[in-house]
Amino acid sequence: MNAHPVVTGLGVVAPNGLGLEEYWAATLEGRSAIGRITRFDPSDYPSRLAGEIGAFSAREHLPSRLLPQTDRMTQLALVSADWSLQDAGIDPGELPDYAAGVITAGHSGGFEFGQNELKALWSKGGRYVSAYQSFAWFYAVNSGQISIRHGLRGPSSVVISDQAGGLDALAQARRQVRKGTSLVVAGAVDASICSWGWVAQLASGRLATGDDVERAYLPFDSDARGHVPGEGGALLVVEDAEHARARGAGKVYGQLAGHAATMDPRPGSGRAPGIERAIEGALRDAGVSPAEVDVVFADAAAIPELDRAEAEAITKTFGPHAVPVTAPKTMTGRLYSGAAPLDVAAALLSIRDGVIPPTIGTSRADRYDIDLVVGTPRPAPVRTALVLARGHGGFNSALVVRAVGR
C-alpha cells in the first residue's frame, strides 16, 4: 500500500482523435480539431469556434437501453470508460464486489439533454419532459452510469472544480486506492456544445471570438484573447500497484506520484495566485525536486493575466527556460473537466514514447520566460511530468506522474 497507485488503462475521446492511439498520432502531428461549430448554428453568437468530436455515433458503441437516458457527455464517458477497462485488460465482472469504484469530475452536467427537455417543457408542456431528465443532466451522472454499466460499486463520487476537477478526481482516486480500493476508473469527459451550454460558457467572458481558426486559442502568445472550448476527455484506470502486479497487468503507463490543490486568494487581496503553491505542493507530495521534472503540461488559459501567473509560477519553481512546457490542448480547445485527464494521458504517452507533444498556433511572447514546445514534437526522455489545471473561481490543481521502476 506504500507504492504510488499506477495507471494501467487509458480511454480517450478527444476532438482530434477518438481512441488513445488516434489521439496520440494526431497530437504528435499537430493536427487541430478546432473549427466552426456544427452542432448548432453559431452565427448569432460572438464565439463560433469549438473543438468538436466529429465522427461519434453512440449507437455504434452503446446498447439502445442507454441511449434515451444519456446526454452526449455521458455517452462519450461510457465509451471512454469501456476503452480504458479494455486497455487495462480488466473484466469488471471478475472483480470482487466493492473492489473498484468510479470517480469523475464534471463541469456542467448534461447540458444538451437538459436543453432538449426545457424546449419540450416550454413548447409542449410538462408531460413531454423525459423521466430521465431526473438524472441525465446531473453532475454525478457519468460516475453513476459507468458504475452501473460495469458493476463498479466501490468508492464513487464526482468532483466539481471546473477544469481543475479533472486532476482533483484523479487525486481522489489515488486516495481511495491508497485506502484499499483495488482500482478506480477516474478522470472526466465534458461536452456541452449546444446553444444553452454555449450561452453559459460565454458568461465567463473567457471565450475567444471571431472565425480565425489559426489565431483563436493562443496561450502564452501576445495575442492571447481567450480560449476555444472543446468536448471530450479521458478516463483512466488508476490501480493499486500490487494489484496490478499480482494480476499481471499488461501495461503500466506510470504512477500518480504527487498532487496538490489550492485556492486563489480573494480578488484584490494583492496576494499571489495559488498556482505556484499547487506546483510546490505536488512536487513535495511526490518527493520530486524541480530538476527531476522533464515536462510541464500547462493549463494554458490564454487570458493574459492567467498566462502570466502560470508562466511566473513555472519560472519561479524551475527557473527561466529550465523545463519544457507544452499545451497540446491548443489542438482540442479547452475541454473543461476533461482537459486535464487528457493531458495526463498525453503525459503518460510522453513517458512511454520519449517525445513531448507540441503546442500549436502560439508564438511565445517574450515576456514569458518559459521553454514552450511549439509547432513540432520534441524527442526527449521523459520520466517525470507535471500537469497543471485551473478552474474558474480560483481552483488550482497540480499532479505529478512518473515512470515506474527501472
Next chain:
Amino acid sequence: MSATSLFTLDDLRRILLEAAGAEEGVDLSGDIIDTDFTALGYESLALLETGGRIEREYGIALDDSALTDAVTPRSLIEIVNAQLSAAPSA
C-alpha cells in the same frame, strides 16, 4: 371508438423502444406478454417514461399506481385499454 384503436402489444413494444430502448439479450419481438418488466430489463423510471409516452399519444391519464401495479406487458395493456374504453368518445 372502434376496437382497432385499442392498445396492443405491438403498440407497447414500439413505445418501450422509443422510451427506453431494449436490454441486450432481450428479444422484445418474442413472446413477452407475461414476462415481468424487470426481467425485460425495465426499471421503474423506464416504465414512468413509457407511461408518459402512452398518456401523451393516447390522451389518457394513468394513475401513478398503474405503472407500479402492472408488472407485465399484459397487465399494463389491460390498464391502458380499460382507460381507453372508459374515455368519453369525442
